[in-house]
Amino acid sequence: MDHEYDVVLVGSGIAGAVIAKTLTQAGKRVLLLEAGLAAGMALSPEPSYANYQRYLETFYSKANKATNGPYPDLPDAQSPDVLQIEAKTPYDEGYLVQNGPLPFASDCLRSPGGTTLHWLGNVPRMLPNDFQMKTLYGQGVDWPISYDDLKPWYEMAEYEIGVSGDVAAQVGPDMDRSNYGDDYVFPMKEIPQSYQDQVWMKNTENLSVSLYGKDYNVTCVSMPQGRNSIPNPAYRKTGIFWNDETKRLELAGDEPGKYEVVGAIWDQNTGNRCEGNASCVPICPVQAKYNALKTLKKSDHSKLDIATQAVVSKLLVNDTTGKLDGIEYKVYANPASPIYTTKVAKGKIYVLAAGALENAKILLSSNAANSSDQVGRNLMDHLVMLMWGLFPEKVYPYRGPGCTTYLPTFRDGEFRKDFAAWISPLDNWGWSWPTFAPGSDVSNGLAAGKFGKALRDSLADTVTRQALLHFECEQAPDPNNRITVSPQYTDLLGNYRPVIQYDASDYMRKSFEAAKKVGDQIFAANGIEDFTDYNPSDADYVTWKNRGYTFWGAGHIVGTHRMGSSPADSVVKPTQQTWDHDNLYLVGCGNMPTLGTSNPTLTMTALTFMAAEAILKQLEA
Amino acid sequence: MTTSRNYTDLFLPISAWLTGFDTTELQATGMTATYYATITTKNTASCIDDFFAQAELVLQEGGGDEDKTNSLIASQLFPTSCYNNLAQNIITMWYTGEWAPDVNAAPSLAEAHNISPNAYVQGLMWTAASTHPPGAKQPGYGSWADPPIGPPVDAPLTSISNAR
Amino acid sequence: MSQHYQAPAPRRRQQLFRPDEPLHGCGLITSLDSLRSHLQTAIEIEHSTIPTYLTTLYTINPITNAFAYQTIQSVVMEEMLHMTLAANIMNAIGGHPAVNTNDFIPEYPTYLPHSDDAFLVPLQKFCKDTVDVFLKIEKPAHKFVPPEFNNYKTIGQFYKAVKYGLRYWDHVTPGGIFTGDKSLQVTCEQYYGGGGKLTAVYSLSDAVLAINEIVGQGEGMDGTIEDPDQVFFGEDVEYAHYYKFNEIRHERRYRPEDTANCPPTGRRVHVDWDAAINMHPNPKMKDYPVGSPLYNKTLDFNQSYMRLLTCIHDAFNGQPDLLMKAVPLMYDLKYKALDLLNLPLGNGEMAGPSFEYVAI
Numbered sequence A: 001m002d003h004e005y006d007v008v009l010v011g012s013g014i015a016g017a018v019i020a021k022t023l024t025q026a027g028k029r030v031l032l033l034e035a036g037l038a039a040g041m042a043l044s045p046e047p048s049y050a051n052y053q054r055y056l057e058t059f060y061s062k063a064n065k066a067t068n069g070p071y072p073d074l075p076d077a078q079s080p081d082v083l084q085i086e087a088k089t090p091y092d093e094g095y096l097v098q099n100g101p102l103p104f105a106s107d108c109l110r111s112p113g114g115t116t117l118h119w120l121g122n123v124p125r126m127l128p129n130d131f132q133m134k135t136l137y138g139q140g141v142d143w144p145i146s147y148d149d150l151k152p153w154y155e156m157a158e159y160e161i162g163v164s165g166d167v168a169a170q171v172g173p174d175m176d177r178s179n180y181g182d183d184y185v186f187p188m189k190e191i192p193q194s195y196q197d198q199v200w201m202k203n204t205e206n207l208s209v210s211l212y213g214k215d216y217n218v219t220c221v222s223m224p225q226g227r228n229s230i231p232n233p234a235y236r237k238t239g240i241f242w243n244d245e246t247k248r249l250e251l252a253g254d255e256p257g258k259y260e261v262v263g264a265i266w267d268q269n270t271g272n273r274c275e276g277n278a279s280c281v282p283i284c285p286v287q288a289k290y291n292a293l294k295t296l297k298k299s300d301h302s303k304l305d306i307a308t309q310a311v312v313s314k315l316l317v318n319d320t321t322g323k324l325d326g327i328e329y330k331v332y333a334n335p336a337s338p339i340y341t342t343k344v345a346k347g348k349i350y351v352l353a354a355g356a357l358e359n360a361k362i363l364l365s366s367n368a369a370n371s372s373d374q375v376g377r378n379l380m381d382h383l384v385m386l387m388w389g390l391f392p393e394k395v396y397p398y399r400g401p402g403c404t405t406y407l408p409t410f411r412d413g414e415f416r417k418d419f420a421a422w423i424s425p426l427d428n429w430g431w432s433w434p435t436f437a438p439g440s441d442v443s444n445g446l447a448a449g450k451f452g453k454a455l456r457d458s459l460a461d462t463v464t465r466q467a468l469l470h471f472e473c474e475q476a477p478d479p480n481n482r483i484t485v486s487p488q489y490t491d492l493l494g495n496y497r498p499v500i501q502y503d504a505s506d507y508m509r510k511s512f513e514a515a516k517k518v519g520d521q522i523f524a525a526n527g528i529e530d531f532t533d534y535n536p537s538d539a540d541y542v543t544w545k546n547r548g549y550t551f552w553g554a555g556h557i558v559g560t561h562r563m564g565s566s567p568a569d570s571v572v573k574p575t576q577q578t579w580d581h582d583n584l585y586l587v588g589c590g591n592m593p594t595l596g597t598s599n600p601t602l603t604m605t606a607l608t609f610m611a612a613e614a615i616l617k618q619l620e621a
Numbered sequence B: 001m002t003t004s005r006n007y008t009d010l011f012l013p014i015s016a017w018l019t020g021f022d023t024t025e026l027q028a029t030g031m032t033a034t035y036y037a038t039i040t041t042k043n044t045a046s047c048i049d050d051f052f053a054q055a056e057l058v059l060q061e062g063g064g065d066e067d068k069t070n071s072l073i074a075s076q077l078f079p080t081s082c083y084n085n086l087a088q089n090i091i092t093m094w095y096t097g098e099w100a101p102d103v104n105a106a107p108s109l110a111e112a113h114n115i116s117p118n119a120y121v122q123g124l125m126w127t128a129a130s131t132h133p134p135g136a137k138q139p140g141y142g143s144w145a146d147p148p149i150g151p152p153v154d155a156p157l158t159s160i161s162n163a164r
Numbered sequence C: 001m002s003q004h005y006q007a008p009a010p011r012r013r014q015q016l017f018r019p020d021e022p023l024h025g026c027g028l029i030t031s032l033d034s035l036r037s038h039l040q041t042a043i044e045i046e047h048s049t050i051p052t053y054l055t056t057l058y059t060i061n062p063i064t065n066a067f068a069y070q071t072i073q074s075v076v077m078e079e080m081l082h083m084t085l086a087a088n089i090m091n092a093i094g095g096h097p098a099v100n101t102n103d104f105i106p107e108y109p110t111y112l113p114h115s116d117d118a119f120l121v122p123l124q125k126f127c128k129d130t131v132d133v134f135l136k137i138e139k140p141a142h143k144f145v146p147p148e149f150n151n152y153k154t155i156g157q158f159y160k161a162v163k164y165g166l167r168y169w170d171h172v173t174p175g176g177i178f179t180g181d182k183s184l185q186v187t188c189e190q191y192y193g194g195g196g197k198l199t200a201v202y203s204l205s206d207a208v209l210a211i212n213e214i215v216g217q218g219e220g221m222d223g224t225i226e227d228p229d230q231v232f233f234g235e236d237v238e239y240a241h242y243y244k245f246n247e248i249r250h251e252r253r254y255r256p257e258d259t260a261n262c263p264p265t266g267r268r269v270h271v272d273w274d275a276a277i278n279m280h281p282n283p284k285m286k287d288y289p290v291g292s293p294l295y296n297k298t299l300d301f302n303q304s305y306m307r308l309l310t311c312i313h314d315a316f317n318g319q320p321d322l323l324m325k326a327v328p329l330m331y332d333l334k335y336k337a338l339d340l341l342n343l344p345l346g347n348g349e350m351a352g353p354s355f356e357y358v359a360i
């Protein structure tokens, strides 16, 4: 492996897979370094099926259905674990070193395919106003690009992920047809909204709620999702390719009815529709849900070398040229052993796609790309406040994908000057997130002396009425919410562990208060009896005006190497080339200057296609 | 040490009274043998002997009468103090697929395991709630847009007496 | 550590059918009505194998017997496709597919409807005998067999007769026979998840395509390979049911070099013949006392089955979108069958799905 590649790429999550596929299909030679196990990289039918069945068996076997549960835990390349998020800080018994004052509550997955193996797959676009938070609302920063700049790339991302949804339904604050264009449709039709959603909608559509003296009209919108449904016959795109003449990446095709649903990696006929397994997080048994291995599989494999069990530790920066001379990585044979061999990979261009935590960590470990001192800073997530209660009637939760409908009402508005905006997904999975239901309903029933028919009846009566409402609040960038590294904290291979300093600002806390006020009115309109319980012993319990609120992590790890228009306050250019090293690109959610109220991966994937074009241009220059 | 006899003939009927699922429903999970093996390996033989001796009495005395049997169970079998909490552990096992003492004793949540992968899949709490275990027994595209197929059946306790 | 991964080639569908013989008269069909009734037979033939394949499928473990499971499952999916294609042809020529009548479900063990009654098709567990029956069901037609509606030896023979009938009557009928209501067609929007494509049928050429798909997937070619350059076997080729079952039977995959009339010689696959649930063959409701738990469970299964057939019937008769609702009913049926297969009969055997007509 001492020959030079066009590109050395780190990470096989969706960001890495998009780069690998796009560049190899354009004829470039790529080496992909992946920290996870070789078995997980299987892409041909039998080995990939066997490996995935192992994930599924592990999922069935674990009593706790945490996000990383089905996947191998690798001491040599650990992942953060949501089960290790404790109310106390400093806390360093997990992978993350949590210096607080609040623990960072999200995880990701180090494995071939990355975090998309256990993502939910909600893919709403950001709103145009999200790109101008500073100008419009005096919060955070503006993006160096606009919504319109990103629009064609969104279309590519929606093709790649295979989005099911109804464009016409995407109406709300700063959101209507014009965000998409008149003729635009998603590749597949919308995923049917759940029975439960229909009950919510009956009581919530056009509900007027008041907040701090102002009235808002609540609406319900079907959620665009990265899971398979019925191909939309009006969709006209057929592929993404590099046009050698125009030197542009193009979303090609102008023929309706040609969209091919992408099935499971082991069998194209499996997973052609979402089958309603209701386990998208942490694992979709039929791979109806998009995961990055689907993209990786489409690479030109004659141009792609993949090294697995290869943990990147350091970038070799040449101080004279300011360029990278190579990437150092540690190869392990046994994921639980400290034994490794060190290797160096060389390419014309280097791309880090290791996720926002690991990208920042690798840069900090190498003292690279950090002339702005922004690397590791502005760590963001959606702070998810939950409200749960019981409907007066049976709504039959625990069925279908996690979310099929959301409330867009508080995604944008003047209030963003004052407190954070949020998106409100309606949750189809009962109280499983906050209370571990229905297992907890069984144990509570027992504790209340119930057994036999009484126990069965009480589950039939209550579990079927469980309602859960999310408020995913947009965390504003804060330079003090950050990842650092320290020689004091290293892992089994001697690589740094992320040291995290994290808090929820007043801007966030006020949004919890606002969200709770809105939630109370929505619950009342639905006749939902509120069982929400925020407890000071919760990991992320905060107070605001003498009331307590708990938030959870959304898994949306964003902002650690943001893009900007000046090298003084950002790490990458809009092309996602680092300001400091012209042969180093960063891709992933770390590039996002602000978060908006969208789950970030669609936007990040759009950005990654932009980066792929920039890299191809640079290689051809 | 082994139990003084094999109690599989009693295990299903008493499980039916404890869970509210009839013996056919319990058998249809295919878990009976696994679960019986679980209770006998996880408890002392004398605890098992005592529990089933009491269970047999309860069933006899109750004579199939619902209220009577339930009140006997409530006083003689169900309290956590009885037989090392075996009755409640049996209920949790059928409902969730977990052997509760093992799960509670696990060093961390991540290391807590179900009795077997299939025990999770066959958990009756999902049936009780008119749904299916997440990740298994998928109901098919679009099914979630309608109420579950068929009227949710209430446990027909009558057929418990039909136990083979 | 570097590993090279081969670009997975797109699956190719084997070209299984020979070029069609020229149009000539067909003395086998006396009227358009009889053509329609033979299409009803086609639907019944396609349906009749589904309970058989499903029952056997449910007696094995999808993980420990993965190869057999996936193979049988892919065949069942295609049988459902065939049944739908046959219904599309029927609707295209103005007929009315009927799948919910009391004589629609055969009584197992059964002969294939209108066949030469050479062998019985049972509901029984996975074993070598069962796979032998599957091979008989899907046996390729000999090259020069005449078209045959009744007493056919192979399903291919039957469809050849249907094809001729369609051609003939479309030719002799002024304005043609493909005048059925187009909105009755089930399209690929409503069908997914199996090999093969669901084509809506609006014309004779659509119908011929549909029949070729049915026969091609079922029996495939007829013992001789006409185009020596063509690859018939291999991991990336989807081949006909007969050959899929033959791989299970011989516990080997075909190699690209293999010929159609010889057994497969490729790499071994693991088939665990002994790991099937010991289901009592051809179970019936009348085996159990009325009202007993087993009776009730079996009845419940059959009611679900009837609900499924009713849904499919309605989908074929004016509400094609209902076919999507059939999928959850199919899963429901599966879980009920698996429940039955867990219920011991007391003699070492297990209960099982009986697939009987019951009124709902």
Ligand SMILES: Cc1cc2nc3c(=O)[nH]c(=O)nc-3n(C[C@H](O)[C@H](O)[C@H](O)COP(=O)(O)OP(=O)(O)OC[C@H]3O[C@@H](n4cnc5c(N)ncnc54)[C@H](O)[C@@H]3O)c2cc1C
Pocket (backbone or CB within 6 Å): A010, A011, A012, A013, A014, A015, A016, A033, A034, A035, A036, A067, A106, A107, A108, A109, A110, A111, A112, A113, A114, A115, A116, A118, A119, A120, A121, A122, A123, A281, A310, A311, A312, A313, A353, A354, A355, A356, A358, A362, A554, A555, A556, A557, A587, A588, A589, A598, A599, A600, A601, A602
């Ligand atoms: C529970 C959960 C639900 C989510 N739901 C949604 C959702 O609904 N919608 C949405 O938009 N987003 C969602 N997300 C977020 C989404 O999963 C991530 O934004 C996205 O997957 C990130 O992709 P990535 O390719 O940048 O990084 P990752 O997928 O994290 O991939 C990083 C890759 O780099 C590899 N790697 C890491 N370190 C090294 C190293 N040192 N050397 C070599 N390789 C390395 C890893 O093994 C991995 O393959 C969710 C996240 C979670 C946790």
Ligand code: SF4
Pocket (backbone or CB within 6 Å): A227, A273, A274, A275, A276, A277, A278, A279, A280, A281, A283, A284, A285, A286, A287, A288, A289, A400, A401, A402
């Ligand atoms: S609901 Fe089920 S089938 Fe659908 S995407 Fe989620 S896990 Fe996959």
